[in-house]
Amino acid sequence: MRRTRAIARKELLHIARDPRSLIMALALPMVMLVMFGYALSLDVDQIPAVIYDQDGTAESRALWDGFRGSRYFTIVRHVDGYAQAESDLERGAALAALVIPRGFGAKLVAGERAPVQLILDGTDSNTASIALSYARGLILAHSGRVQTEWRLRSGAGEVPPPVDAQIRVAYNSELKSKNYIVPGLIAVILMIIAALLTSLAIAREWENGTMEELLSTPVRPAELVLGKLSAYFLLGAVDMVTAVLAGVVIFGVPMRGSTWLLFLSGGVFLFGALCWGLLLSAITRNQLQAYQLGLLSSFLPAFLLSGFVYAVDSMPLLPRAVSAAVPARYFVSLLKGVFLKGVGLEVLAVELGLLAVYALVVFALVTRKLREKIA
Amino acid sequence: MRAEPAVVIENLVKRFGSFVAVDHVSLEVARGEIFGFLGPNGAGKSTTIRILCGLLAPTSGRAVVQGFDAGSQPELVKAHIGYMSQRFSLYNDLTVEENIEFFSGVYGVAPERREDRKAYALRMAGLEGHRGVMTGLLAGGWKQRLALGCAILHEPPVIFLDEPTSGVDPVARRAFWDLIHDLSDAGQTVFVTTHHMDEAEYCHRAALMYRGRVIALGAPAELKAELKDDAATMEDVFVRLIERENAADTGHRA
Numbered sequence: 001m002r003r004t005r006a007i008a009r010k011e012l013l014h015i016a017r018d019p020r021s022l023i024m025a026l027a028l029p030m031v032m033l034v035m036f037g038y039a040l041s042l043d044v045d046q047i048p049a050v051i052y053d054q055d056g057t058a059e060s061r062a063l064w065d066g067f068r069g070s071r072y073f074t075i076v077r078h079v080d081g082y083a084q085a086e087s088d089l090e091r092g093a094a095l096a097a098l099v100i101p102r103g104f105g106a107k108l109v110a111g112e113r114a115p116v117q118l119i120l121d122g123t124d125s126n127t128a129s130i131a132l133s134y135a136r137g138l139i140l141a142h143s144g145r146v147q148t149e150w151r152l153r154s155g156a157g158e159v160p161p162p163v164d165a166q167i168r169v170a171y172n173s174e175l176k177s178k179n180y181i182v183p184g185l186i187a188v189i190l191m192i193i194a195a196l197l198t199s200l201a202i203a204r205e206w207e208n209g210t211m212e213e214l215l216s217t218p219v220r221p222a223e224l225v226l227g228k229l230s231a232y233f234l235l236g237a238v239d240m241v242t243a244v245l246a247g248v249v250i251f252g253v254p255m256r257g258s259t260w261l262l263f264l265s266g267g268v269f270l271f272g273a274l275c276w277g278l279l280l281s282a283i284t285r286n287q288l289q290a291y292q293l294g295l296l297s298s299f300l301p302a303f304l305l306s307g308f309v310y311a312v313d314s315m316p317l318l319p320r321a322v323s324a325a326v327p328a329r330y331f332v333s334l335l336k337g338v339f340l341k342g343v344g345l346e347v348l349a350v351e352l353g354l355l356a357v358y359a360l361v362v363f364a365l366v367t368r369k370l371r372e373k374i375a
Numbered sequence: 376m377r378a379e380p381a382v383v384i385e386n387l388v389k390r391f392g393s394f395v396a397v398d399h400v401s402l403e404v405a406r407g408e409i410f411g412f413l414g415p416n417g418a419g420k421s422t423t424i425r426i427l428c429g430l431l432a433p434t435s436g437r438a439v440v441q442g443f444d445a446g447s448q449p450e451l452v453k454a455h456i457g458y459m460s461q462r463f464s465l466y467n468d469l470t471v472e473e474n475i476e477f478f479s480g481v482y483g484v485a486p487e488r489r490e491d492r493k494a495y496a497l498r499m500a501g502l503e504g505h506r507g508v509m510t511g512l513l514a515g516g517w518k519q520r521l522a523l524g525c526a527i528l529h530e531p532p533v534i535f536l537d538e539p540t541s542g543v544d545p546v547a548r549r550a551f552w553d554l555i556h557d558l559s560d561a562g563q564t565v566f567v568t569t570h571h572m573d574e575a576e577y578c579h580r581a582a583l584m585y586r587g588r589v590i591a592l593g594a595p596a597e598l599k600a601e602l603k604d605d606a607a608t609m610e611d612v613f614v615r616l617i618e619r620e621n622a623a624d625t626g627h628r629a
């Protein structure tokens with residue numbers, strides 16, 4: 001205990017005297033959260049669109065009025081030819097063009113099929129497909145209204161649509177992507193910071209020759225690891241708190257579950273992630289290598305395989321199998337569960353348990369690595 | 376009854392792959408003795424000392440320190456030794472005082488002894504007025520004495536020093552050997568390696584290691600007597616011993 005404390009104290013002094021690591025530990029999470037938080041918010045609205053109304057009737061106007069009134073589209077301008085519409089799309093001034101052909105109004109009045117054309121910029125396929133489904137929805141709603149009116153006028157009486165779907169989206173009712181991006185982001189940030197912070201901690205001692213000195217003292221490997229961990233745990237905990245606060249305050253992510261569960265799982269996750277960095281450090285005995293490995297092995301899996309950007313359930317078999325070994329995956333589930341669903345341990349015990357197992361296994365690996373003889 | 380020796384090495388062998396770094400070395404060091412381990416670079420001195428400190432596992436043979444086997448009881452050995460590695464490394468971004476306090480902590484010095492031991496280490500290193508100085512800013516001689524101070528905070532009965540005087544100016548080297556004699560006078564055993572052959576004169580007994588083997592062992596006067604040449608310096612003695620060894624080697628091969 002006395003020895004563990006001596007090591008923790010020394011490690012804190014190193015941190016305090018090295019502005020680089022201190023800045024990395026304290027400023028980077030905020031920068032990343034804000035940067036990624038905005039960049040990755042997948043909400044698509046205010047899609048710039050141009051209208052090419054060849055028809056110019058009350059009926060055609062009623063259709064594009066629907067687009068103007070929707071928050072998903074912004075009408076940039078009206079054009080009088082395909083050339084203008086295409087140049088707007090090419091320049092990126094508009095992402096969509098709605099073309100209403102001549103005779104549209106007449107066909108509607110006559111009760112015939114009245115086609116309209118939608119031209120989309122498909123370079124960003126994600127935005128394009130979202131724009132497409134919004135446009136489809138608007139046109140469908142409009143044609144529903146037209147049909148009802150027509151039947152009323154022709155005396156068929158009021159015919160309600162056969163199915164009236166009332167959709168309620170549970171847990172993230174505004175369908176705001178930031179609501180699931182931010183909790184995932186907290187996991188990714190913690191993983192990266194933790195692995196990077198500790199990746200230098202043991203390699204530095206090897207490079208400076210102090211490791212040999214330490215190993216000749218009665219310090220046990222577990223004490224060495226725990227001492228170092230507790231110093232970096234302090235930094236990680238500060239990061240966790242700032243990230244959660246930023247998520248709730250800056251991004252307005254709802255916090256529906258229990259705070260203590262959030263920080264308990266954060267603590268367990270942090271412990272494992274810090275141990276991972278130490279393990280890399282102990283294996284490579286080289287600061288540069290450990291740092292690069294730490295970046296690669298924390299960032300990529302946490303980003304790609306944690307269910308943060310790509311849902312685990314819709315992954316192909318192989319990545320899904322690999323993701324089972326990525327602790328960030330369980331932490332992302334925990335964070336989303338606590339933030340968005342407000343569920344507790346009755347649902348999340350398995351995830352928490354797996355995080356704890358991961359942490360203990362990596363801890364055991366580091367101490368074993370340090371127990372090895374020096375050559 | 377004679378006290379058990381501080382260090383016993385019996386037929387110690389260390390191989391790295393097919394390379395034999397330590398080749399059937401046997402020797403004993405008495406308690407309170409200053410034992411010099413001399414030899415050119417690559418002779419196997421550091422390897423031997425690392426085995427004695429429980430840092431390296433021997434390939435075969437035995438290394439016993441204060442009655443504990445370094446191969447099978449490294450934890451017990453570590454509790455009874457002070458070790459200053461070849462790079463006498465301290466933490467450069469910690470102050471003199473912080474380094475002392477850190478090593479006090481990892482050696483588990485009792486809280487009531489700490490202030491005493493800190494004062495002792497500061498005095499020994501000649502850094503009493505400089506406890507707040509960053510260690511990285513210290514000149515070689517001071518840093519080396521501070522490293523020694525840090526390695527003996529827990530008053531270990533046996534002290535291993537690996538080339539403590541390499542890269543230090545002659546005056547500081549002299550001062551360092553005075554410190555070693557103080558430790559020995561206080562009853563501590565000092566096992567010290569060096570590639571400065573003349574430093575054998577400062578030891579009670581010295582062994583000359585060459586290519587993994589001990590080719591001569593004895594008090595400085597005995598080693599000189601072996602060559603029947605009173606005028607020789609220690610340096611000359613060792614050069615001739617090594618030449619003789621090389622000649623024997625080629626003789627074997629021929």
Ligand SMILES: Nc1ncnc2c1ncn2[C@@H]1O[C@H](COP(=O)(O)OP(=O)(O)O)[C@@H](O)[C@H]1O
Nearest residue numbers: 375391396414415416417418419420421422423
């Ligand atoms: N871990 C190791 N792996 C392989 N060879 C080593 C290792 N450590 C030392 N050696 C070799 O053993 C020999 C003795 O080294 P060392 O004990 O450091 O010599 P000295 O301290 O006398 O200069 C050298 O040739 C060195 O290259």
Ligand SMILES: [Mg+2]
Nearest residue numbers: 420421461538
């Ligand atoms: Mg050496």
